[in-house]
Amino acid sequence: ExxxxxxxxxxxxxxxxxxxxxxxxxxxxxxxxxxxxxQAPGKGLVWVSRINSDGSSTSYADSVKGRFTISRDNAKNTxxxxxxSLRAEDTAVYYCARDDDFGIFDYWGQGTLVTVSx
Amino acid sequence: QSALTQPPSASGSPGQSVTISxxxxxxxxxxxxxxxxxxxxxxxxxxxxIYEVSKRPSGVPDRFSGSKSGNTASLTVSGLQAEDExxxxxxxxxxxxxxxxxxxxxxxxxxx
Numbered sequence: 001e002x003x004x005x006x007x008x009x010x011x012x013x014x015x016x017x018x019x020x021x022x023x024x025x026x027x028x029x030x031x032x033x034x035x036x037x038x039q040a041p042g043k044g045l046v047w048v049s050r051i052n053s054d055g056s057s058t059s060y061a062d063s064v065k066g067r068f069t070i071s072r073d074n075a076k077n078t079x080x081x082x083x084x085s086l087r088a089e090d091t092a093v094y095y096c097a098r099d100d101d102f103g104i105f106d107y108w109g110q111g112t113l114v115t116v117s118x
Numbered sequence: 119q120s121a122l123t124q125p126p127s128a129s130g131s132p133g134q135s136v137t138i139s140x141x142x143x144x145x146x147x148x149x150x151x152x153x154x155x156x157x158x159x160x161x162x163x164x165x166x167x168i169y170e171v172s173k174r175p176s177g178v179p180d181r182f183s184g185s186k187s188g189n190t191a192s193l194t195v196s197g198l199q200a201e202d203e204x205x206x207x208x209x210x211x212x213x214x215x216x217x218x219x220x221x222x223x224x225x226x227x228x229x230x
Contacts, residue, residue, distance in 0.1 A: 035219065044121070046221060103152055103211040103212075104166070
């Protein structure tokens with residue numbers, strides 16, 4: 001059974017940092033591109049970042065470029081999102097999602113809440 | 119990087135059909151046959167309902183169907199059931215040089 005389990009969310013002050021993790025199981029993690037998608041309270045889904053299967057290629061939404069870094073450890077079957085210089089508008093539930101191909105997200109984690117507030 | 123355009127709400131009575139539109143550009147919806155639709159119930163993670171415009175993953179009822187014409191994709195839910203009440207989001211591949219994936223703003227489907 002495919003499982004994606006996010007962790008690392010919490011309350012952080014503006015300007016602070018946080019690292020999210022997404023533990024994958026039930027499939028060959030190293031064969032899949034992975035993404036982070038976020039959802040602000042009461043708002044819609046917003047794509048955040050993508051990493052290819054071996055970690056050699058990444059992309060980011062304009063809103064997080066230069067502040068967030070996506071990475072993966074295929075030996076640990078884990079996806080990461082390092083978030084720096086956090087702003088109030090980064091407050092959201094962050095989901096990791098498996099990319100079956102061309103942005104088709106066939107499995108999602110349960111999400112982890114990040115709250116940026118003083 | 120603009121979001122795809124969806125109506126904020128849609129509704130229908132049990133047994134009826136409802137269609138939700140999703141409008142993009144030639145750089146996303148119109149340029150690729152990689153439109154997906156997701157269902158999200160409150161407090162839950164999104165669930166893939168339609169991929170590659172009109173394909174259904176295993177386990178998704180055939181009451182759900184998708185189509186595309188030009189820059190606009192559509193999701194049709196036939197034979198509405200109470201459990202179909204949820205938020206629905208479209209998404210489209212936008213090219214790896216162009217911010218991989220773009221989502222619509224979401225449509226709240228109400229079963230009357």
